[in-house]
Amino acid sequence: MKIFVYPGSFDPVTRGHMDIIDRASRICDKLIIAVLVNNAKNPQFSMEERVALLRQALGERPNIEVRSFSGLLIDFMHVCGATTIIKGLRAVSDFEYELQMALLNKQMDPDIETMFMMTAIQWSYLSSSVVRELARNGAPIDPYVPDGTAEAIYAKYGKK
Ligand code: PNS
Numbered sequence: 473m474k475i476f477v478y479p480g481s482f483d484p485v486t487r488g489h490m491d492i493i494d495r496a497s498r499i500c501d502k503l504i505i506a507v508l509v510n511n512a513k514n515p516q517f518s519m520e521e522r523v524a525l526l527r528q529a530l531g532e533r534p535n536i537e538v539r540s541f542s543g544l545l546i547d548f549m550h551v552c553g554a555t556t557i558i559k560g561l562r563a564v565s566d567f568e569y570e571l572q573m574a575l576l577n578k579q580m581d582p583d584i585e586t587m588f589m590m591t592a593i594q595w596s597y598l599s600s601s602v603v604r605e606l607a608r609n610g611a612p613i614d615p616y617v618p619d620g621t622a623e624a625i626y627a628k629y630g631k632k
Contacts, residue, residue, distance in 0.1 A: 554584075
């Protein structure tokens with residue numbers, strides 16, 4: 473069974489993430505979305521909120537699971553029996569950090585592969601931080617976040 477893991481902060485999940493999730497879930501038997509701690513970032517949404525938003529966005533999808541983990545990604549890969557890390561690349565600016573992560577993870581376990589997917593062009597400018605900025609200022613976020621999640625995101629900022 474081919475188990476892939478799509479890790480990230482998902483603070484909060486965007487339509488850009490959903491595009492990667494849809495595409496990745498078609499090329500494996502099981503896709504685990506891993507909500508992890510990125511020590512370089514201070515999350516706005518709690519781990520529970522980020523997991524809940526992802527679950528709400530996904531509904532019932534038989535081969536997709538959402539989980540959280542607070543250690544190293546490579547350890548989570550082993551816990552899941554997963555073979556492949558899926559990452560989305562939007563622009564050259566993502567590359568340096570992603571290369572470092574991929575090489576580091578390869579160094580720690582050469583059997584684990586990192587696979588990059590190019591983000592769909594319409595989401596190439598989108599990020600969770602842009603969504604947070606719009607929501608904080610009460611601007612429309614519906615085009616950028618999965619159906620049914622906007623309300624909970626606004627609520628975080630006391631908007632609408
Ligand atoms: O969505 P992000 O913030 O770009 O995702 C980055 C994330 C969470 C996937 C990355 O920070 C990560 O893998 N964190 C888990 C801890 C880890 O394994 N760090 C790399 C070795 S120091």
